[in-house]
Amino acid sequence: MTNVYSFRAPDAAPDHGLERNPGMGFDPACFDRLRINRSAVERRCASIPARRSIKKDHQAAWLLKAIACIDLTTLAGDDTPGKVRRLCHKAMRPVRADILEGLGVADLGLTVAAVCVYHNYIETAVDALKGSGIPVAAVSTGFPAGQIPLELKLAQVVASVAAGAKEIDIVISRAKVLTGDWRGLFEEMRAYREACGDAHVKAILATGELATLTNVARASWVCMQAGADFIKTSTGKESVNATLPYSLVMARAIRDYHRLTGYKVGYKPAGGISTAKDALAYLTLMREELGRDWLEPHLFRFGASSLLGDIERQLEHHLTGAYSAAHRHPTS
């Protein structure tokens, strides 16, 4: 029997710690017999937030961690340098100082994980974030649909890295998944990884356009085999974006890939995650399915724009006992 489960156990695989995932070469035996049962996945997803309840100080700490994992994002047609600078300032000071003070975490130096923008604003963002240590992530490869020639995609990646992006969020060709061209997908992903050089690459699967959870699992495998540092659900532009079921399927693929190779691949749900409650559910899923390591920004990100605002309100509520209002928190 050749499927991923017939590979050797993880004690055989060295633990590569924080080392980047180099990929493992194209090996369809890892995924071509995978089948994902949607109903069972949905039942598990329903039980994850029901089985773990995070309250009071624990909730506050978890929400702070959520902030530390946010790729604070603006990806709109009407973005301007001014808007991007505002976002960067919010990224550096995501929560009002008095709230951090009140929670006893003023000295954490809390920032979001990264700022995510279109290529045109990389330099603006790098400039605005200077000295903060916050990396700039750029979406690339003909984001969001990816319907441009491969040479242009690669050229865009190279240009974005040259412009100062430390992280590149690429979109995969959905057509390669839908037509079963797994080798083609692998080669495309491999090329992106090489074009990125030292910049980390996040592979956006656009899960809402892949039709089945089985395709999501297989695409996750191919991207990891090709050396993705992160796998990411969505561009935020599909009609269905991040969901817990997609996340569960992708997390399990990451777990099995780690078991097989010893490399830890990161996970980034993006699009539609806008409440503190959502954030806790995703974090719980990561903790339950992947473990503590995946609750840090080097292995987990939220791709979100409005999530931070809701978390700020919850944190203030935690401190004061009174429900907060949006206008009390500085905007981006």
Added chain:
Amino acid sequence: MSVKDIYETMDYGPAPESSDLAEAWLDERDRRLGHFIDGDWHDPATGNWFETRSPARDAVLAEVADGEAKDVAAAVAAAKAAQPAWAALDGFERARYLYAIARRVQKHARLLSVLEALDNGKPIRETRDIDIPLVARHFYHHAGWAQLMDTELPGYEPLGVVGQIIPWNFPLLMAAWKVAPALAMGNTVVLKPAEYTPVTAAVLAEICRDAGLPPGVFNVVLGDHKAGQALVEHPDVAKIAFTGSTEVGRLLRRATAGTGKKLTLELGGKSPFIVYEDADLDSVVEGLVDAIWFNQGQVCCAGSRLLVQESVAEPLLEKVRARMAKLVVGDSLDKSIDIGAVVDPVQHERITELVALGREEGAEVWQPDTPMPTNGCFYPPTLLTGVEPAATLAQEEIFGPVLVSMTFRTPAESVQLANNSRYGLAASVWTENVNLALDIAPKIKAGTVWVNCTNMFDAASGFGGYRESGFGREGGKEGLYEYVKPAWEARLSGKPAYRGKTPAEPDKGQDAVPGGIDRTPKHYIGGRQQRPDGGYSIAVADVDGQVVAEVPRGNRKDIRNAVEAAFKSPGWSTTTAHNRAQVLYYIAENLQARRDEFTGLLARLTGGGRKRALREFDLCIRRIFHYAAMADKYDGRVHATPHRNVTLAMREPLGVLGVVAPEEAGFIGFISTVMPALSMGNRVVAVPSLRYAPLATAFYQVLDTSDLPGGALNIVTGEQDELARELAKHYGVEGLWYWGDAETGKFVEEAAAESMKRTWVNHGRFHDWFDADQGQDEAFLRHAVEVKNVWIPYGE
């Protein structure tokens, strides 16, 4: 721990559900729970009380009335007095009450959830998300059945007073499963909750009172087995419904034998959880969590026996162990736990002993290094691998968070292992191959088969066992029949309705076939004529004393041979219903061709004249046509369960079914009982009336020409009651119908307790076989099948 520390550890922290309002509820009642009889609370007749404890906290919750016969008598009297008026209400009126109960369960959902978690020890998450919502769902659903009884179950009547004895593992849910259909169908109830978990039944009693339910319609007697036994023995109780151990179920089967009390038993299990190599293994792991680490494994249908295809066994077990290490054990009111306390130290001890036995027998025991609470009654999640079918733990129910695992090579072997059990409550089948799933589901002897899911329950779907897991169904339309009886039952007579003259003593001097060639009737076994093992024959004479035939005198070995032949001929059970219909039609056709022979025999044996014989014969032909027609009409349903799935309620033959035909009733009695059994695909061992046996032995010649496969119908002649007793004791007989005297009927029911075979006996009363209801009711088909519910979630 500071926020900053937690930011590093990222622990969940405690999330306790407050018990304040639940404690207050108990305080308001002075922490004393009496019996609820005739709409009011009563102290125990003996003045004795016992304590109910919270096993997770090792604390006393309340004092509980210790009921016994006097209390039960008062409750039954109240229920009996209330029943006629309750049954006389129209469906809408009863529906209003049940609807009100459902609404009130929802309104007090949190109180019920907290009390249930405290009293039982199970996690608040389960009571909050599973038990209590299902309780409300059962009352809603059955409010609907109350409304629809007249139109959906025409010709059926309530039973009267129903005694219900429920276990401690799902205290309120089991109460709802039993109380809701009973009340919906116009019965009144005396409920005896388990002594470990009486609290929520008391809340339910209050809810019923506050909903305005008339006094006496629902009564609760608290206590231990003394109260249960008194309820079972009370002569005014028309039916006992029990959920609990197979051991106690056997006692109840024996105690009610011959009394005419209806009985349903929902008993133990050792349910297989079968994983094929193409399954979604990560989902399988979560399935196992829901199967065996749900309610601490104290679930009668727990998937406690993991059967995994060898090719994926190792990786699956690795995933299972990793998952087990993440299960959190703790206080039942902590919202972040997976596993609560087992119900009582007695249970804890039993689990511990069985696991130790497993280790002694060579299994490898694995438990994660999970932090265990220091106080309270907790058992860690446990996996035993290398448990071979011959091991005690592969056969015995553990009723704890303990999974045993074994492997198989092929789908055929998985079925063999799955069915290698005395139980047959449920099974879970995991494969992404729909062809395989739908091939396996019908082959497994279990009342419920979950495909790619487990422990799914709903009021619209019947739940119940095969084999020693008991009989009867709870939920769904199939469950309603457990609480009604056909109106014609009341018309059954104490005297035979069939007008046949008593045969005279055979005149030994006469030649059976004057001037002809001697004929030798034999048993008909496995499609062949077989001489009786004992080598004896019995002369059967007509009403004038003239010998009609000398039929074989069957003995226990003939029964053994017939059962063996039936067992080895599964084809009749698995062939298409259309094929069975064709064969039955063909039987009618060939029988019709021998009309003169059969009516002649009938006239001689009944002494009723040729005209009467013709009438009976023609009705036999019609009846065979009826059951030929029903073969592919009495089919299953798709239940509307509230999930994205189909729940197929499939009607399956019992398997090997013994039919002891009515002694008094000529040919029509034989045809009326054997044909429905055959029509539904049972392989029948029939014992015809001795005095009419020549008709049955003539009949096998009809069978021989009608394409009936060998072993589908076996006929053993002889002393009926003697042969009935042999059938009753035979472990391989899955069902037994008996129409004869009350004493043998009682024996049949008593003996059936051993193997839990399904029985249908007449308690010494006589059908009018010419009557369309008494001779050809749907009941004949219903008793010929088991309903298996197959849950198939879908969605790609």
